[in-house]
Amino acid sequence: QAQAVVNGGVENAMLDQPANPAAENVVVGENPEIQEEQVDEEEEDNEDEEDAVVEDAADANNGAQDDMNWNALEWDRAAEELTWERMLGLDGSLVFLEHVFWVVSLNTLFILVFAFCPYHIGHFSIVGLGFEEYVQASHFEGLITTIVGYVLLAVTLIVCHGLAALVKFQRSRRLLGVCYIVVKVSLLVVVEIGVFPLICGWWLDICSLEMFDATLKDRELSFQSAPGTTMFLHWLVGMVYVFYFASFILLLREVLRPGVLWFLRNLNDPDFNPVQEMIHLPIYRHLRRFILSVIVFGSIVLLMLWLPIRIIKYLLPHFLPYNVMLYSDAPVSELSLELLLLQVVLPALLEQGHTRQWLKGLVRAWTVTAGYLLDLHSYLLGDQEENENNANQQPNNQHARNNNAIPVVGEGLHAAHQAILQQGGPVGFQPYRRPLKFPLRIFLLIVFMCITLLIASLICLTLPVFAGRWLMSFWTGTAKIHELYTAACGLYVCWLTIRAVTVLVAWMPQGRRVIFQKVKEWSLMIMKTLIVAILLAGVVPLLLGLLFELVIVAPLRVPLDQTPLFYPWQDWALGVLHAKIIAAITLMGPQWWLKTVIEQVYANGIRNIDLHFIIRKLAAPVISVLLLSLCVPYIIASGVVPLLGVTAEMQNLVQRRIYPFLLMVVVLMGILSFQVRQFKRLYEHIKNDKYLVGQRLVNYERKSGKQGTSTTPPQSSQE
Numbered sequence: 063q064a065q066a067v068v069n070g071g072v073e074n075a076m077l078d079q080p081a082n083p084a085a086e087n088v089v090v091g092e093n094p095e096i097q098e099e100q101v102d103e104e105e106e107d108n109e110d111e112e113d114a115v116v117e118d119a120a121d122a123n124n125g126a127q128d129d130m131n132w133n134a135l136e137w138d139r140a141a142e143e144l145t146w147e148r149m150l151g152l153d154g155s156l157v158f159l160e161h162v163f164w165v166v167s168l169n170t171l172f173i174l175v176f177a178f179c180p181y182h183i184g185h186f187s188i189v190g191l192g193f194e195e196y197v198q199a200s201h202f203e204g205l206i207t208t209i210v211g212y213v214l215l216a217v218t219l220i221v222c223h224g225l226a227a228l229v230k231f232q233r234s235r236r237l238l239g240v241c242y243i244v245v246k247v248s249l250l251v252v253v254e255i256g257v258f259p260l261i262c263g264w265w266l267d268i269c270s271l272e273m274f275d276a277t278l279k280d281r282e283l284s285f286q287s288a289p290g291t292t293m294f295l296h297w298l299v300g301m302v303y304v305f306y307f308a309s310f311i312l313l314l315r316e317v318l319r320p321g322v323l324w325f326l327r328n329l330n331d332p333d334f335n336p337v338q339e340m341i342h343l344p345i346y347r348h349l350r351r352f353i354l355s356v357i358v359f360g361s362i363v364l365l366m367l368w369l370p371i372r373i374i375k376y377l378l379p380h381f382l383p384y385n386v387m388l389y390s391d392a393p394v395s396e397l398s399l400e401l402l403l404l405q406v407v408l409p410a411l412l413e414q415g416h417t418r419q420w421l422k423g424l425v426r427a428w429t430v431t432a433g434y435l436l437d438l439h440s441y442l443l444g445d446q447e448e449n450e451n452n453a454n455q456q457p458n459n460q461h462a463r464n465n466n467a468i469p470v471v472g473e474g475l476h477a478a479h480q481a482i483l484q485q486g487g488p489v490g491f492q493p494y495r496r497p498l499k500f501p502l503r504i505f506l507l508i509v510f511m512c513i514t515l516l517i518a519s520l521i522c523l524t525l526p527v528f529a530g531r532w533l534m535s536f537w538t539g540t541a542k543i544h545e546l547y548t549a550a551c552g553l554y555v556c557w558l559t560i561r562a563v564t565v566l567v568a569w570m571p572q573g574r575r576v577i578f579q580k581v582k583e584w585s586l587m588i589m590k591t592l593i594v595a596i597l598l599a600g601v602v603p604l605l606l607g608l609l610f611e612l613v614i615v616a617p618l619r620v621p622l623d624q625t626p627l628f629y630p631w632q633d634w635a636l637g638v639l640h641a642k643i644i645a646a647i648t649l650m651g652p653q654w655w656l657k658t659v660i661e662q663v664y665a666n667g668i669r670n671i672d673l674h675f676i677i678r679k680l681a682a683p684v685i686s687v688l689l690l691s692l693c694v695p696y697i698i699a700s701g702v703v704p705l706l707g708v709t710a711e712m713q714n715l716v717q718r719r720i721y722p723f724l725l726m727v728v729v730l731m732g733i734l735s736f737q738v739r740q741f742k743r744l745y746e747h748i749k750n751d752k753y754l755v756g757q758r759l760v761n762y763e764r765k766s767g768k769q770g771t772s773t774t775p776p777q778s779s780q781e
Contacts, residue, residue, distance in 0.1 A: 177208070184211030201289035209252065216245045243341055250340045250348055258352065260293065262359055263300030269368040272375065273523075275383035307359070313418070317426050319444040320492050365512055366519040373516075374524060381524065384545040416561065432510055436503045440494045526552030590673045597681040599638070604630060605688040606644075607637025612692070612721045622718055656680075695720045 184207040188194055197203050219242040226235040271277060285292045311326060328334060340348070375382055433439030497503060530548030533555065569577045611626075611633055620626040648657050659679045666672055699717040708716075 180211030180215060181208045182211070183214050184208055187211070187214055201285075202293075209249075212245055212249055216242060216249065219245060246345065247337065247340045253352065254336075256297070258355065259300030259304055260297045261300065261356060262303050262363070263296030263298070265360055265363055266299055266303060266367065267296060269363050270371065273367075273371050273382055273384055274386055303363075304359070307362075313422055313425065317422065317429055318442055319494065321494075322442060362515075366515055369516060370519045370523055373520065378524070381528070384527070385542045386545050416564075417557075420560065420564075428514060432507060436507055436510075437497045438503055438507060441496070444492045444494065526556055528552065529555050587668065587671065590671050591668055593673060594671065594676055594681075597677070597685070600634070602681070602684055602688065603637030603641050604634045605637070605685065605692065606640050607633030607635070609688060609691055609721075610636065610640055613725050614722070617719065617722050620718075622714060656684075695724055 181204065187210060188197055188207060197206050200206055219238055223235060223238040223242060226238055267281065268278070271281075281292075308329060311323065312330065315323060315328065315330070371382065429442050430439070433442045526549050527545060530545075530550070530552030531543075533551055534543050534548055566577075569580055608628065608630075611628060616626040645660060648660060651657065663676060663680065666675075696717075699713070699720045703713055703716050
């Protein structure tokens with residue numbers, strides 16, 4: 063049958079071919095011998111083409127048949143081709159040996175050029191200069207030695223580049239120049255990303271020592287005990303400070319007139335390329351910019367951290383220090399507080415889009431106020447907005463205002479040129495009018511800005527903590543609480559107060575009846591939200607944390623001859639983290655009922671919260687599973703095992719080890735069921751690969767079926 067199919071395809075291909083066009087279109091020449099030779103050659107070509115057509119048709123039909131019978135797994139062929147020698151590269155092929163040689167050679171050359179040579183150059187230089195003891199005292203001998211080696215290499219490359227330029231060695235000069243640029247960019251990246259945030263982090267720590275009742279001796283002891291961790295934490299704090307400072311600058315650019323911040327690089331500028339700046343600008347420009355950045359950032363830390371702490375200690379002697387000790391006499395671990403801060407408090411505050419709008423509105427209000435007080439509205443916000451705001455004023459007043467100022471074009475051009483030179487200025491420059499005594503007004507603006515930052519820092523350092531302490535005192539009394547609790551509670555209270563005020567102000571123009579209706583709707587929504595929060599953020603994390611404590615923590619930490627103590631507050635804090643992790647894994651995993659329910663709850667949001675759906679589909683099943691996981695092992699250990707007449711030691715052993723034992727049983731059953739499903743799929747793949755032709759099974763009979771029945775007719779067979 064297969065041969066008939068092939069022959070039929072060939073016949074169809076032969077019938078579809080047109081007649082011989084070359085024989086009909088023969089050109090008759092003067093010489094008949096040449097004519098006959100041409101005709102013979104053309105006939106031979108036509109015969110070759112016909113043979114090629116027949117072969118192509120046969121290959122096409124065979125290819126189509128192979129495509130129908132092809133299986134992606136191809137177990138037999140994979141087993142024949144893939145061997146341990148081929149996997150490990152032990153087949154001895156010259157291509158593989160060549161690849162191994164080049165990989166090893168290039169890795170060795172890379173280590174030799176970029177690590178071995180700079181390190182030893184720096185080491186010999188440090189030993190020769192007598193700075194070996196200071197470098198060893200830093201606990202980062204290898205890193206500092208390598209950086210010193212790179213600096214010396216850069217200096218050497220500069221000298222060699224100058225000598226090559228003097229003797230007019232063009233190729234050598236270009237090669238040395240490229241090497242110097244590579245070393246220069248690498249060092250600048252290390253300074254910008256590594257050294258500068260580290261300096262900011264240490265300066266923040268030094269300026270805030272009095273806020274935590276710490277001394278430099280404490281920081282020195284912590285550095286001596288764990289230098290790597292201490293440096294990483296200070297670098298991380300400095301990096302966060304630099305990031306938020308840059309974010310605030312971006313927010314200022316959205317409010318201020320283009321050209322006001324010409325001395326700061328614009329990160330949103332599409333033409334801004336830091337690597338290009340590192341390549342083209344000379345090293346002294348980078349050094350000057352680094353020093354100016356350190357001065358600016360350090361001054362802001364002094365203004366917003368050190369000076370407010372001094373003022374708070376003078377005005378409120380008993381307010382500081384903050385209680386942030388990571389250890390205490392209480393048995394409750396304080397490490398869960400950091401987890402709560404990172405997993406609950408900060409995401410809840412940062413995910414609110416209103417916070418950025420509020421901050422932007424405050425900056426805009428301050429800018430408008432300062433502009434009108436100092437007559438710098440045109441300089442700060444531009445003339446276009448001023449004209450829009452003053453469009454309803456009388457022309458005489460506008461004329462009088464214009465007479466009080468002298469338009470200066472040169473200053474605008476100067477600012478624009480400076481922005482171009484910095485390669486980070488605004489994309490467009492908007493001119494402004496310069497009032498009388500302009501330098502004095504700018505100085506007063508800077509003073510006003512410093513006073514505003516100082517007051518804002520005082521409010522941020524005192525108000526949330528004071529409100530949190532006052533609220534937490536109703537619960538804990540006079541006991542000292544970690545300031546993460548009080549600060550988080552105070553931040554939530556401040557945010558809710560500001561949010562309520564803004565909502566009421568937005569509702570005021572709609573009338574009293576609408577306000578009462580809105581208050582009724584929001585009260586019902588808040589009640590539903592509180593019920594859902596109690597179930598999903600209170601009961602579920604508590605049960606999950608207690609189950610985690612019984613299954614993993616207690617068997618690992620508490621011996622059998624001791625009694626484990628459980629603290630619900632700590633279990634709840636850890637359960638919140640576990641619940642978030644489980645929810646994230648569920649949303650990333652395959653589609654099943656829990657993922658569907660969580661996605662539906664997220665899609666509804668708080669405004670369209672469905673209390674009945676959440677309780678019936680999410681809270682009740684999850685709480686039931688957790689309660690069964692907690693109660694069934696306890697009933698078995700405390701109710702069934704004593705009836706068997708075992709000893710007290712055996713009862714204690716069962717009570718302490720039944721939770722991890724049942725966890726192992728559940729995990730083992732899950733793995734076995736997964737493997738059974740995988741083997742079933744493998745069996746189906748092998749069966750289809752061997753016996754499936756198209757969509758019909760050939761020469762295959764199920765063992766469980768009847769002896770006289772067959773899945774296919776007996777005349778269809780396959781070799």
